[in-house]
Amino acid sequence: MAHWLFKSEPATWSWTQMVAAGAKGTFWNGVRNHLAKKQMMAMQKGDRGFFYHSNEERAIVGIVEVIKTYYPDHTDESGKFGMVDVKAVKPLKAVSLAQIKNEPKLADMVLVNNSRLSVQPVTDAEWRIILAMAGEKA
DNA sequence: GCCAACGTTGGC
DNA sequence: GCCAACGTTGGC
Numbered sequence: 001m002a003h004w005l006f007k008s009e010p011a012t013w014s015w016t017q018m019v020a021a022g023a024k025g026t027f028w029n030g031v032r033n034h035l036a037k038k039q040m041m042a043m044q045k046g047d048r049g050f051f052y053h054s055n056e057e058r059a060i061v062g063i064v065e066v067i068k069t070y071y072p073d074h075t076d077e078s079g080k081f082g083m084v085d086v087k088a089v090k091p092l093k094a095v096s097l098a099q100i101k102n103e104p105k106l107a108d109m110v111l112v113n114n115s116r117l118s119v120q121p122v123t124d125a126e127w128r129i130i131l132a133m134a135g136e137k138a
Numbered sequence: 139g140c141c142a143a144c145g146t147t148g149g150c
Numbered sequence: 151g152c153c154a155a156c157g158t159t160g161g162c
Binding site (some may be wrong): 142145 | 151153154155156157158159160161162
């Protein structure tokens with residue numbers, strides 16, 4: 001199973017709203033970047049990802065699960081982009097960007113090197129390390 | 139609030 | 151098809 005990282009500004013779409021969306025989840029729209037699109041197209045139902053708050057908070061705050069694979073985003077007038085549906089799985093003890101940058105094993109994470117990408121792949125090793133940092137058992 | 143990095147746009 | 155200019159994002 002592949003792992004991902006979904007990035008959102010808390011002011012636009014926060015973890016609290018993600019949790020409030022419940023088991024039916026929500027669509028992850030608004031992506032207008034081809035690299036991010038590529039990641040979403042590779043997602044499978046049941047894949048899990050970190051939910052990251054950018055800007056003010058800069059921390060991973062929860063885990064989400066893909067519940068619907070890639071489909072067209074009807075709000076995109078160009079018709080080039082699509083979206084997936086995700087639901088909140090569980091909150092995590094926040095792992096901050098500073099903590100991630102302080103961990104040498106995570107030096108190659110996309111979040112560290114290309115922080116502007118809104119949907120990112122996470123390797124299995126990175127997934128386990130961050131779960132451990134959040135005090136979770138992998 | 140500033141600035142660096144990246145993506146996109148548009149002129150040629 | 152190249153590249154400069156511009157806009158946006160996000161860390162600090």
